Amino acid sequence: MRYLFFLWIILASMLLNELYAQSENIYKINRHESVYIPLGKVSFADSIVGFNIGNPLPFKKYSDSSQALNAPNYTTYDIPNYVSLGCKGNLTVAFTDNGFMNLRGNDLYIFEVGPSKEAAKIEISENGDEWIFAGNITGGKSIIDLEDQNISSEKVFYFVRITDQKKVCNSKTAGADIDAIGAINCVIKITFNTEFLFDFDKHELKPSADIILQQLSETIQKVENATILIEGHTDSDGKGAYNLALSQKRCLSVEKELIFLLGEQSTYDYELASYGENNPKVLNNTEENKQLNRRVEITILPPQSYYRSIKN
Ligand SMILES: [Ca+2]
Ligand SMILES: [Ca+2]
Ligand SMILES: [Ca+2]
Structure with missing residues (x-):
């Protein structure tokens, strides 16, 4: 019986260690949910390649594209820690200290924030010139599994382009609101x-x-x-x-x-x-x-x- 007790202690501490190791790289999506990004802060988009703001425009304070870089930091709708694309706007980002691949499970997470979930098209590229459709985010679904588009599991991608799909055009944050872009299958x-x-x-x-x-x-x-x-x-x-x-x-x-x-x-x-x-x-x-x-x-x-x- 005593041995069983010790075995239980060992198992519980192993489990806690595993949970602790994971908690480092858990990022909040909203009050109730979070997403695990296995390689942590290196996994996020690093630089802006281009931003074509849409029309109607969002308010000026929501139009700083650099807010979509690095780890997510959204707090509330009023604080512009994110960029609003404007109606039909598009944003292109590069990953410079990492890339991402189609490996097992989900590959990308788009931190689209704010009260309304706006639809956006996601495309990816190895070199910033040739683009491949990677999926849509819509209705609160912010996950991209490249397997859904039969994308090669040999290639490493370094660019993401997000294009607003004209769902919410009239708010002060017109267009999709992007806080961060994370590579789950970061390499x-x-x-x-x-x-x-x-x-x-x-x-x-x-x-x-x-x-x-x-x-x-x-x-x-x-x-x-x-x-x-x-x-x-x-x-x-x-x-x-x-x-x-x-x-x-x-x-x-x-x-x-x-x-x-x-x-x-x-x-x-x-x-x-x-x-x-x-x-x-x-x-x-x-x-x-x-x-x-x-x-x-x-x-x-x-x-x-x-x-x-x-x-x-
Ligand atoms: Ca990075
Ligand atoms: Ca995958
Ligand atoms: Ca942000």
């Missing part, structure tokens, strides 16, 4: 040419790799809990099986060094994927292209505990 993806990390045909990190991985570990430490995905690729020179083994060993070397730099006790999950020459970025037909294909890709994404906690 930080960095690609290294293998030459910076390894000598030709070797899998031991070269001394000059230290500073690169040190900087990488500082970037990783901006988020408390995350999965670190390490993917290794080679060009097509040499035998396929040999290249696969080489990229595997290189991934292990990077993982080992990151564990050393971040500390064995840290809360990061590691995932390794080695492709050898099987997943080239470009055709292996020139020396320059081969160099582009020899790469290690590091993706920081939400922790495995988050994906275990969501249903779909």
